[in-house]
Amino acid sequence: MIECVQGDIAHQPDMEAVVNAANAQLRPGGGVAGALHRAAGPELDRACRPLAPICPGEAVITAAFGLPNRHVIHCLGPVYGVDEPADELLADCYLHALALAEREGLRSVAFPALSAGAFGYPLEEAARVALETVSATLPRCPHLERVRFVLFDAETAALFQRLLDEQPAG
Structure with a gap:
């Protein structure tokens, strides 16, 4: 099941893992990375x-420390117009990220809109790539029961939900 909600990625206590929109050095920063690092602690x-460092498209997993989750999966999304092929x-x-969640036997994971903030990826394109990729990959992840997209504002959540609703039934 895929769901789209407005909320704070750092406050998803019912999810086993949350995904960090990381920078290459996996350091605290702004946006999602800053929020998760602040909530998790040093x-x-x-x-x-x-x-x-990690490269665009890569993901690594750590414990979640002070977050209410078991794990944080750190992904480095592409900088739009710089890292190609961006899609x-x-x-x-x-x-x-889904492969790491499946490897760890996780039942739930929450994603932000990767690359759609400071990395400049056009929101609707980023949402399409996210939803199409997750929808196509979930059947190969038998442990995963729920994927949540946690979006910062109501407009973004509505866009993700509309695109999810438009997808052909499975």
């Missing part, structure tokens, strides 16, 4: 350091 930064690299983020 242990998250220490756990990330030996895993960095493939963005899809790879979701593929690799």
Whole structure:
């Protein structure tokens, strides 16, 4: 099941993992990365350091520390207009994150809109890539029962929901 909600990615206590829109060095920053690092505490930064750097499209997993989740999956989305092919690299983020969740036997994972903020990816294109990739990949992830897209504002949540509703039935 895929769901789209407005909310704070750092406050998803019913999800086993949350996905961080990470930077290459996996360091605290602004946006999603800053919110998750602040909520998780300094242990998250220490756990990330030996895993960095990562390249666009890659994902790594750590414990969640002070977050109400078991894990944080860190994905480096493409910078739009810089990292190419952007659509493939963005899809790879979701593929690799889902593969890590499945490897860990997780039943639920929450994603932000990867690359759609400071990385400049046009929101509707980013949403299409995200939803199409997750929808196509979930059948190969038998442990995963629920994927949630946690979007920052009501307009973004509505866009994701509209695009999800438009997808052909499975």
